Amino acid sequence: MVDPYAQIPAFYDVEFAAATADISTYFRDLSGARRVLVLGCGTGRVSDGLVGPDREVVGVDLSGPMIARAQAARRDGVARYVVGDMCRLAELSLGFFDAVVIPNAAFSFLPSRREQLQCLQQVRALLRDGPLWIDVPMPDFGLMGTPHSPEAPAWRGLVGELDVRRTREVFRTPVAQRLLLRDRYYTGDEAGSQPICVSDLHLRLIFPAELEWLLESAGFYADALYGNHAGGALADGCDRLLCRAL
Numbered sequence: 001m002v003d004p005y006a007q008i009p010a011f012y013d014v015e016f017a018a019a020t021a022d023i024s025t026y027f028r029d030l031s032g033a034r035r036v037l038v039l040g041c042g043t044g045r046v047s048d049g050l051v052g053p054d055r056e057v058v059g060v061d062l063s064g065p066m067i068a069r070a071q072a073a074r075r076d077g078v079a080r081y082v083v084g085d086m087c088r089l090a091e092l093s094l095g096f097f098d099a100v101v102i103p104n105a106a107f108s109f110l111p112s113r114r115e116q117l118q119c120l121q122q123v124r125a126l127l128r129d130g131p132l133w134i135d136v137p138m139p140d141f142g143l144m145g146t147p148h149s150p151e152a153p154a155w156r157g158l159v160g161e162l163d164v165r166r167t168r169e170v171f172r173t174p175v176a177q178r179l180l181l182r183d184r185y186y187t188g189d190e191a192g193s194q195p196i197c198v199s200d201l202h203l204r205l206i207f208p209a210e211l212e213w214l215l216e217s218a219g220f221y222a223d224a225l226y227g228n229h230a231g232g233a234l235a236d237g238c239d240r241l242l243c244r245a246l
């Protein structure tokens with residue numbers, strides 16, 4: 001399997017360095033949690049943000065390069081990082097947790113309902129009484145009939161000395177609830193230049209009722225659904241589908 005994150009950990013880290021709204025949501029809710037598990041932790045943005053004096057945080061990610069970046073770049077936190085599949089947690093012998101967080105679309109990378117259910121069942125087995133947070137993109141009903149959005153600028157930043165820009169092209173297969181996000185990374189502005197890397201992100205969109213069904217099938221229930229990290233109500237047109245499950 002191709003790891004779409006293999007070449008981009010440094011770019012990802014810089015692009016998302018300032019994103020903290022989700023961390024605040026989880027931090028507020030997890031005040032009593034002694035052990036927290038972050039699944040699809042990437043380069044450690046959320047996991048490091050949740051570390052506290054009396055709290056151990058473990059981050060799991062499928063991508064070796066993302067975990068290597070988390071281990072190397074991380075500051076003074078005590079988050080522990082493990083390469084692993086969130087659908088096969090039992091193999092990792094991680095122990096039990098007071099809370100689990102699956103941030104920023106990581107759950108959407110699971111290719112089918114089978115893997116999604118498998119993941120939730122594995123989480124159920126190692127979660128004590130605390131919450132499970134899942135943050136995925138809300139399906140965009142307005143764009144469902146648009147199979148393709150052409151390459152467009154998405155981000156630009158300095159990665160060390162390198163001026164990097166990212167574009168995004170989107171392919172949609174609504175009937176299969178699938179999205180392909182083709183991210184191209186370039187250096188500089190030169191027209192017609194070749195990307196330094198291309199990262200294909202394959203996501204499966206999840207609808208709110210489907211997420212609730214998946215949770216119930218794994219022994220959870222959706223305690224609250226939000227449309228953003230400010231606690232806004234979930235509605236059509238929301239960017240996020242943020243769920244706190246118990």
Ligand SMILES: C[S@@+](CC[C@H](N)C(=O)[O-])C[C@H]1O[C@@H](n2cnc3c(N)ncnc32)[C@H](O)[C@@H]1O
Nearest residue numbers: 040041042045061062063085086103104106109
């Ligand atoms: C959009 S990134 C989010 C990274 C990080 N959670 C953040 O918020 O900055 C999605 C991450 O999910 C990871 N991922 C995808 N499928 C996974 C799986 N089956 N098990 C563990 N991690 C997975 C990817 O490697 C990637 O690092």
